[in-house]
Amino acid sequence: MKFQSQSVAMPYFIAALGLFVGQIIFGLIMGLQYVVGDFLFPEIPFNVARMVHTNLLIVWLLFGFMGAAYYLVPEEAETELYSPKLAWILFWVFFIAGVLTVAGYLLVPYARLAELTGNDLLPTMGREFLEQPTITKAGIVIVALGFLFNLGMTVLRGRKTVVNTVLMIGLVGLAVMFLFSFYNPDNLVRDKFYWWYVVHLWVEGVWELILGAILAFVLIKTTGVDREVIEKWLYMIIAMALITGILGTGHHFYWIGTPEYWQWLGSIFSALEPIPFFMMTLFAFNMVNKRRRDHPNKAAVLWAMGTGVMAFLGAGVWGFLHTLAPVNYYTHGTQITASHGHMAFYGAYAMIVMSIISYAVPQMRGRIANCNRAQVMEMWGFWLMTVSMVFITLFLTGAGILQVWMQRYTDTPLPFMTVQDKIEIFYWLREAAGVVFLIGLVVYIKSFFTGSEQEAVEDYTKSITQRDYAAAE
Amino acid sequence: MNETFTKSMARNIFYGGSLFFILVFIGLTLHTERVLPERDHRENITPEVILGKKIWEENNCIGCHSLLGEGAYFAPELGNVYKRFGNSTAAIVGFIKSRPVEGIPGRRSMPQFNLTDEELQALAEFLKWTSEVNTSNWPPNIQG
Numbered sequence: 001m002k003f004q005s006q007s008v009a010m011p012y013f014i015a016a017l018g019l020f021v022g023q024i025i026f027g028l029i030m031g032l033q034y035v036v037g038d039f040l041f042p043e044i045p046f047n048v049a050r051m052v053h054t055n056l057l058i059v060w061l062l063f064g065f066m067g068a069a070y071y072l073v074p075e076e077a078e079t080e081l082y083s084p085k086l087a088w089i090l091f092w093v094f095f096i097a098g099v100l101t102v103a104g105y106l107l108v109p110y111a112r113l114a115e116l117t118g119n120d121l122l123p124t125m126g127r128e129f130l131e132q133p134t135i136t137k138a139g140i141v142i143v144a145l146g147f148l149f150n151l152g153m154t155v156l157r158g159r160k161t162v163v164n165t166v167l168m169i170g171l172v173g174l175a176v177m178f179l180f181s182f183y184n185p186d187n188l189v190r191d192k193f194y195w196w197y198v199v200h201l202w203v204e205g206v207w208e209l210i211l212g213a214i215l216a217f218v219l220i221k222t223t224g225v226d227r228e229v230i231e232k233w234l235y236m237i238i239a240m241a242l243i244t245g246i247l248g249t250g251h252h253f254y255w256i257g258t259p260e261y262w263q264w265l266g267s268i269f270s271a272l273e274p275i276p277f278f279m280m281t282l283f284a285f286n287m288v289n290k291r292r293r294d295h296p297n298k299a300a301v302l303w304a305m306g307t308g309v310m311a312f313l314g315a316g317v318w319g320f321l322h323t324l325a326p327v328n329y330y331t332h333g334t335q336i337t338a339s340h341g342h343m344a345f346y347g348a349y350a351m352i353v354m355s356i357i358s359y360a361v362p363q364m365r366g367r368i369a370n371c372n373r374a375q376v377m378e379m380w381g382f383w384l385m386t387v388s389m390v391f392i393t394l395f396l397t398g399a400g401i402l403q404v405w406m407q408r409y410t411d412t413p414l415p416f417m418t419v420q421d422k423i424e425i426f427y428w429l430r431e432a433a434g435v436v437f438l439i440g441l442v443v444y445i446k447s448f449f450t451g452s453e454q455e456a457v458e459d460y461t462k463s464i465t466q467r468d469y470a471a472a473e
Numbered sequence: 474m475n476e477t478f479t480k481s482m483a484r485n486i487f488y489g490g491s492l493f494f495i496l497v498f499i500g501l502t503l504h505t506e507r508v509l510p511e512r513d514h515r516e517n518i519t520p521e522v523i524l525g526k527k528i529w530e531e532n533n534c535i536g537c538h539s540l541l542g543e544g545a546y547f548a549p550e551l552g553n554v555y556k557r558f559g560n561s562t563a564a565i566v567g568f569i570k571s572r573p574v575e576g577i578p579g580r581r582s583m584p585q586f587n588l589t590d591e592e593l594q595a596l597a598e599f600l601k602w603t604s605e606v607n608t609s610n611w612p613p614n615i616q617g
Binding site: 030033034036037038041042045046047048050051110111114115119123125126127128131162184186187188189190191192193228231232235236238239242243246247249252253254255256257258259260262263265329330332333334335337338407408409413414415416417420 | 478479480483484486487490491494495497498501502504505506508509512513515518522523526527529530531532533534535536537539540541542543544545546547548549550574575576577578579580581582584585586599602603606607608609611612613614615616617
């Protein structure tokens with residue numbers, strides 16, 4: 001860590017991982033409700049568990065992005081953060097707002113929460129992923145503005161780098177697109193149309209810029225490859241992301257009442273959306289191959305390479321699987337969608353946040369890397385979570401294929417619930433994979449509490465000595 | 474990537490390409506808005522339908538169901554439920570009203586939301602209007 005103020009990233013990362021644990025626990029509850037329908041009913045009905053699961057995901061990723069920004073922007077700009085105090089205040093505002101919102105979901109019926117928070121004044125609640133009360137949404141905007149101001153002032157007075165520019169464009173885009181969440185027309189078709197301006201243009205638009213910038217930063221630091229090379233890759237990746245992703249929004253406009261030309265536009269452009277993700281994989285592997293140094297933080301390099309591969313598989317391949325309109329006609333809104341959602345969010349966004357955490361947290365704790373023991377444990381966490389996520393995705397894909405066949409494709413379609421009963425085995429397998437994921441997450445968290453600073457220094461010295469011996473021979 | 478392809482070329486592709494497609498997207502949005510009235514039958518959006526949408530939202534129905542394929546996949550698609558229930562708003566009202574408070578042992582069950590008759594009727598009208606949107610023939614069959 002080069003600047004004292006970078007350490008403000010720490011609470012953001014801790015909060016992110018804490019909420020991540022909560023997300024997974026609620027994921028397991030929902031997974032069980034898929035097969036044991038009355039589990040926790042009526043105390044925690046499925047819709048509440050799901051809202052907590054998805055909202056915690058969004059909030060922990062936002063905490064992760066903010067932590068990443070507070071860590072890397074000052075280092076890139078080569079100056080202290082404009083106001084660490086503001087960053088701390090916003091941390092608590094965001095954290096308390098988040099906790100209160102989730103508590104609201106769990107403690108009172110949703111309709112009562114809507115009433116208590118004055119949803120009547122500006123109704124924005126009750127839409128997928130945007131379930132937060134309007135006042136929480138307003139709070140998010142205020143936090144985002146303060147955050148962007150703090151970073152903007154830092155960038156302005158420091159060195160201008162491509163990583164910072166791209167990250168800032170991504171974060172500003174995130175805040176701007178979120179404003180569409182306040183627009184809720186009475187006409188459902190128009191409501192859905194602009195809802196995607198938030199959801200799609202986040203995850204298949206500006207978030208990719210944030211992802212690219214964080215990945216580039218971690219690769220610069222861990223591989224020592226020339227900045228010029230990395231920046232050129234970064235520009236090409238994000239160029240392809242927006243060139244394909246903006247009109248790729250059309251793949252959500254097939255069946256919601258929007259005109260039929262979107263079937264062509266959406267199919268063509270979203271079929272190209274895997275390209276930027278494939279480039280990210282090439283980027284990560286190429287940079288590691290061309291590395292000019294062997295960074296002792298092997299775990300961070302693993303996360304960075306893993307992000308490239310899993311983002312390509314989850315967002316790219318599993319997205320392509322059902323993005324063409326004639327295919328999507330049958331798969332739209334089935335477990336196929338759920339399978340894609342899981343691996344894409346994990347592979348692209350959960351993993352990039354864990355990449356920067358893996359690199360930055362040891363630095364903030366005053367070591368270049370954790371001791372070998374802690375890194376091995378972290379890598380166990382990586383593999384357990386990543387492999388179990390592959391299986392969650394495969395099981396949901398299996399469930400989805402059967403669902404599409406029995407409910408949509410045959411000449412004698414069966415009712416939804418009949419089909420759900422028939423594909424139960426896949427939900428049990430998914431739940432088992434989910435338990436392994438939680439074990440992986442626990443191992444990962446435990447790695448932070450493994451090994452002392454002393455041990456880290458010893459391992460690092462040993463590795464340098466070994467390398468020198470090897471070079472001498 | 475070789476030396477003849479420079480960083481500033483990559484940067485220009487990013488800014489130029491993004492700007493171009495943002496403009497195309499805005500243009501298409503305006504066009505979609507212009508032709509939507511023929512497909513969404515907005516002339517049928519009565520105050521009752523508007524109230525129904527609000528009831529739909531304030532009870533987080535999307536947290537279990539999908540509507541025109543979007544939402545959760547835990548409970549049936551409702552974009553065509555009006556047609557599935559024999560073109561009857563009364564059947565929709567009756568179903569929602571009859572949900573047991575304590576659920577059904579071992580099975581998924583819709584919660585009892587204790588909606589008033591007026592709210593139930595509005596919700597059913599909203600679902601009826603939704604089923605009449607031109608969705609390019611989606612879902613493929615009545616099961617949703």
